[in-house]
Amino acid sequence: MDAGRGRTREDLQRRIAELGPWFHNMEIGGVQTAPDHFLGDYPAFKWRGFQHVIPEDLEGRSVLDVGCNAGFYSLEMKRRHAGHVVGIDSDPRYLAQARFAAEQSGLDIEFRQMSVYDVGQLREKFDLVIFMGVLYHLRHPLLALDLLHEHVVADRMLFQCLQRGDERAPDLQENYEFSEWTVFDRPDYPKLFFVEERYAADPTNWFIPNKAAMDAMLRSSGFTIEANPEREVYLCRRGERHYMVEPPPRISPANPGQL
Numbered sequence: 001m002d003a004g005r006g007r008t009r010e011d012l013q014r015r016i017a018e019l020g021p022w023f024h025n026m027e028i029g030g031v032q033t034a035p036d037h038f039l040g041d042y043p044a045f046k047w048r049g050f051q052h053v054i055p056e057d058l059e060g061r062s063v064l065d066v067g068c069n070a071g072f073y074s075l076e077m078k079r080r081h082a083g084h085v086v087g088i089d090s091d092p093r094y095l096a097q098a099r100f101a102a103e104q105s106g107l108d109i110e111f112r113q114m115s116v117y118d119v120g121q122l123r124e125k126f127d128l129v130i131f132m133g134v135l136y137h138l139r140h141p142l143l144a145l146d147l148l149h150e151h152v153v154a155d156r157m158l159f160q161c162l163q164r165g166d167e168r169a170p171d172l173q174e175n176y177e178f179s180e181w182t183v184f185d186r187p188d189y190p191k192l193f194f195v196e197e198r199y200a201a202d203p204t205n206w207f208i209p210n211k212a213a214m215d216a217m218l219r220s221s222g223f224t225i226e227a228n229p230e231r232e233v234y235l236c237r238r239g240e241r242h243y244m245v246e247p248p249p250r251i252s253p254a255n256p257g258q259l
Contacts, residue, residue, distance in 0.1 A: 007104070019097050024070035028104050033070065033097070043072050043132075050229040051076075054128070054158065058082040061127035064152055066116055067134035071098030071109065073158075077128070078107045086122070088114040116144045125154035132160040132233075137204045141192075145221035149238060157223060157236045165191060165210035167231075190216045 007015070012031045016022070025034035025042055034042075060083035065074040068087030078085050087109060089095050095111050102109045114121070116134065129152055135141045148157065170188040183189060190213035199205040209217065214234075218225060223236035 012104075015100065019093070019100060022070055022097060023094070024072045024097070026070065026072055026075075026101055028101060033101075046233075047072070047076065050233045050235075053227050053229050053235045054080065056080060058128070062086075062124070062154075063128045063130065064088070064119075064122070064124075064126040065130045066119070066148070067131065067137075068098055068111065069094045069133075071101050071111070073130050073132060074098065074109050074111075075101060075105060075107055077130070078102075078109055082128075084126075085109045086126075087111045088116075088119070090115050117147060119147055120151040122152060124152065126152055127155050129153045129157045131157055133162070135159075135161040136206065136208050139206050141207050142217055142221065145217060145223070149222045149241075153223075153238045155238060156226075157234075157238070159218070159223075159234045159236055160232050161214055162205075162208055163211055163214055163232050164193060164208050167211045169215070170212050188212055 007029060009030060012029045016028065016031055016033050020033070022033040023037075023042075025032055025037045025040075025044070027033075039045075054077075058077060058080045060081065062084040063074070063077040063082045063086070065071070065077070065085070065087040068074050068089050069091075071087050074085050074087040085108075087095075087098055088111070089098070090113065092113055095113055098109075098111050102111070116131075116138065117140070129148060131148060135144065138144050166187040168188040170186065170190070172183070172189070176183055188210075191210045192213050193208045193210075195205045195208065197203070199208065214232075215225065218234065218236055220241070222239055222241040224239045225234050226237050227235040229235070
């Protein structure tokens with residue numbers, strides 16, 4: 001990250017500590033925001049594994065970063081010459097971190113406090129939507145995908161979701177008789193594991209899919225999977241839904257869960 005603008009190292013350390021704790025470990029003026037992160041250099045080390053699926057020059061294209069946290073991906077897109085970049089998150093502390101990081105980098109990025117369920121309020125479609133590490137924190141995951149498809153994804157979506165369970169792609173029929181039971185016992189059948197209490201000490205982990213379920217949910221919301229560059233990460237293209245579904249309901253839960 002570019003050097004902090006007009007601040008001494010001591011000033012940066014103090015301000016970064018005031019804005020903490022940080023989940024994104026970024027370097028601002030030579031100071032790391034989360035040097036003791038349990039995942040190490042996160043999310044930079046993850047980004048290095050799939051950054052090749054995003055053009056190195058975004059040529060002024062518009063980008064929406066949903067659940068932007070401290071803005072790591074928003075900043076990376078702006079460095080790739082994206083035009084209008086918007087980051088949204090439901091957590092004001094993360095947004096304060098993101099605004100600070102963008103300011104210190106001299107990058108023009110718009111950040112808004114907003115739930116994924118309210119993306120229709122943006123009244124804009126984006127060339128690239130980033131939806132990384134969010135879905136399993138939502139009580140209404142399929143609704144979120146439907147709303148993104150309907151309201152904000154114009155072309156591509158970069159997506160990641162925690163997965164557990166079997167990772168095989170199942171060979172399934174399009175339809176089964178009501179009397180069929182055994183197919184549901186297959187380990188590779190699409191499944192969403194529901195977390196009633198906590199997983200990894202996090203009460204906002206609600207639904208964790210296996211790979212077959214994640215692939216199917218993306219397809220059913222109208223996305224075509226173009227690339228799966230590493231486990232859990234997808235580059236998707238917006239397409240048409242392959243069967244008719246009712247329009248997503250207009251909801252704005254008082255506490256819908258983290259973005």
